[in-house]
Amino acid sequence: MRQSRGVLPSKKDSVIKDPAAAGTLVLAALRPDLDQAAVLAWLSQADLLVKQIQAATDANGRRTGTVAVGFGPSFFTRANGTTRFPGVEPPAGFAPDPGAAPPAGLPRIPQVPGSVDAAADVAFYVMATREQATAEFLTGLAATGDAIVSIRQERGHQRADETEPFGYKDGVRNVARDDRGNVVFVDPDVLPEEPDWAENGTYMTWMKIPQDLAAFSRLAPADQDAVIGRDRAGRRLDLPEATRDEPADDAAALPPASHVRKTGPRGPVRDKTQIFRRGLPYAEAAAGRVSAGLQFVSFQASLDQLRVVLNRWMLNPDFPVRGCGQDALVARGLIRIESHGFFFVPPDTDDPIGAVMFAPPKNKRRPKTGKVAVRKRVIDSNGTELDVDLAGFTFQVVDPATGQPVGEPFATNSHGHALSPDLPTGTPLRLDETAATAGATPSQPIAFTLDAARHVVRVDNVVPIGTVYGG
Numbered sequence: 001m002r003q004s005r006g007v008l009p010s011k012k013d014s015v016i017k018d019p020a021a022a023g024t025l026v027l028a029a030l031r032p033d034l035d036q037a038a039v040l041a042w043l044s045q046a047d048l049l050v051k052q053i054q055a056a057t058d059a060n061g062r063r064t065g066t067v068a069v070g071f072g073p074s075f076f077t078r079a080n081g082t083t084r085f086p087g088v089e090p091p092a093g094f095a096p097d098p099g100a101a102p103p104a105g106l107p108r109i110p111q112v113p114g115s116v117d118a119a120a121d122v123a124f125y126v127m128a129t130r131e132q133a134t135a136e137f138l139t140g141l142a143a144t145g146d147a148i149v150s151i152r153q154e155r156g157h158q159r160a161d162e163t164e165p166f167g168y169k170d171g172v173r174n175v176a177r178d179d180r181g182n183v184v185f186v187d188p189d190v191l192p193e194e195p196d197w198a199e200n201g202t203y204m205t206w207m208k209i210p211q212d213l214a215a216f217s218r219l220a221p222a223d224q225d226a227v228i229g230r231d232r233a234g235r236r237l238d239l240p241e242a243t244r245d246e247p248a249d250d251a252a253a254l255p256p257a258s259h260v261r262k263t264g265p266r267g268p269v270r271d272k273t274q275i276f277r278r279g280l281p282y283a284e285a286a287a288g289r290v291s292a293g294l295q296f297v298s299f300q301a302s303l304d305q306l307r308v309v310l311n312r313w314m315l316n317p318d319f320p321v322r323g324c325g326q327d328a329l330v331a332r333g334l335i336r337i338e339s340h341g342f343f344f345v346p347p348d349t350d351d352p353i354g355a356v357m358f359a360p361p362k363n364k365r366r367p368k369t370g371k372v373a374v375r376k377r378v379i380d381s382n383g384t385e386l387d388v389d390l391a392g393f394t395f396q397v398v399d400p401a402t403g404q405p406v407g408e409p410f411a412t413n414s415h416g417h418a419l420s421p422d423l424p425t426g427t428p429l430r431l432d433e434t435a436a437t438a439g440a441t442p443s444q445p446i447a448f449t450l451d452a453a454r455h456v457v458r459v460d461n462v463v464p465i466g467t468v469y470g471g
């Protein structure tokens with residue numbers, strides 16, 4: 001399975017970076033009574049429209065459009081918790097035809113306070129340099145019959161100078177080219193909780209964020225820079241000049257609530273938690289006025305990465321310094337997240353888009369060694385998950401019969417994920433938490449036996465109510 005299309009700028013998807021391109025996010029809800037056969041038939045039709053855009057070229061042979069197709073939580077699961085497309089009952093003697101198994105992150109999407117979930121089953125993130133191509137895509141969708149019951153479109157535009165509506169250069173510090181594969185696409189060795197079919201797919205986040213241009217323009221220029229943490233040209237405020245080689249350690253001289261310090265804290269541990277941003281500015285007439293802002297879009301292999309950047313860092317009033325308040329853009333009322341959606345973009349295959357979601361799981365034999373993947377949560381005594389830094393919880397696997405360590409110790413990153421060294425399968429083992437952070441006490445040992453290459457263990461620590469971020 002190849003990496004999802006329409007996600008990273010590449011030779012095939014060069015249109016993503018084309019300053020002449022416009023973006024359209026098409027959010028569709030499907031008829032609630034569609035069955036598996038009907039949804040697969042509709043996906044084949046939609047796939048033809050996607051391929052048409054992706055194949056088109058201009059007079060110089062350059063591709064002129066691409067599409068990333070994502071599926072939201074409601075595509076997989078109904079509001080009452082039942083599977084939306086259960087496997088088709090086969091004739092006697094045949095193996096069952098599996099239904100679409102949801103990506104592991106969709107049943108537990110991040111919280112976006114004050115924003116409305118667009119509740120779309122399918123999202124098409126179209127980029128095109130010809131308006132006609134987007135229009136043909138939309139009319140093509142209309143011609144697919146009555147599978148779609150409602151549709152909404154959100155627009156944004158690329159730009160030559162890379163500025164966002166407040167006038168600042170955006171995308172100065174995004175994921176480095178060489179790291180993009182790891183940050184963006186699902187690797188089953190690292191994310192064993194994902195279904196087999198999700199390999200090389202990615203989670204897409206979308207948030208529509210109106211910006212208050214008048215309020216921002218009333219701020220003194222130095223104050224505007226302090227809100228962002230950079231000047232308009234992209235120079236970080238604590239550095240003498242703009243550079244692609246910014247120091248790798250914490251930018252402690254920046255205002256703690258500045259957007260750059262909140263969303264992009266540095267250091268070897270926190271740098272492991274990143275998201276690939278591909279948002280577009282927009283300007284539209286709404287309710288008789290001009291409204292401008294950002295169609296924020298990011299891609300990441302796990303929604304835990306987004307949860308860290310958005311909830312544990314940007315909106316957390318105690319990060320990176322206790323009591324510093326939320327991101328200055330939010331705290332000072334300069335932006336507001338209006339609506340949002342989370343989607344999974346399946347990998348690229350030779351089959352129509354999304355058909356891979358209905359593929360049977362692979363038949364795996366038990367390997368000689370495997371790894372345990374820890375997923376950490378810190379909760380209070382009411383069971384509420386806390387926005388603490390999840391990095392630095394340390395584990396040691398032990399042979400319960402002898403008490404001897406098995407393999408080296410290993411630790412969580414900021415999104416609470418940790419992967420053990422290779423361990424023997426088929427033998428009882430014990431996971432000991434040897435060090436806890438965030439004011440928590442180490443959890444109880446957990447007994448387990450590996451029977452696959454990867455085994456996911458959830459480890460919760462309970463802390464007293466009122467505990468705040470460790471800083």
Ligand code: HEM
Binds near residue numbers: 165168209259260265
């Ligand atoms: C309208 C809303 C927003 C505006 C105007 C905005 C603007 C900016 C600007 C000007 C920069 C500095 C240039 C750069 O390094 O790319 C930046 C960086 C960044 N933004 Fe935003 N942003 C917005 C919303 C968000 C949201 C909602 C998130 C994440 C949940 C986010 C995540 C980031 C990240 C991760 C960086 C890079 C920080 C670094 O590593 O230095 N932004 N943004």
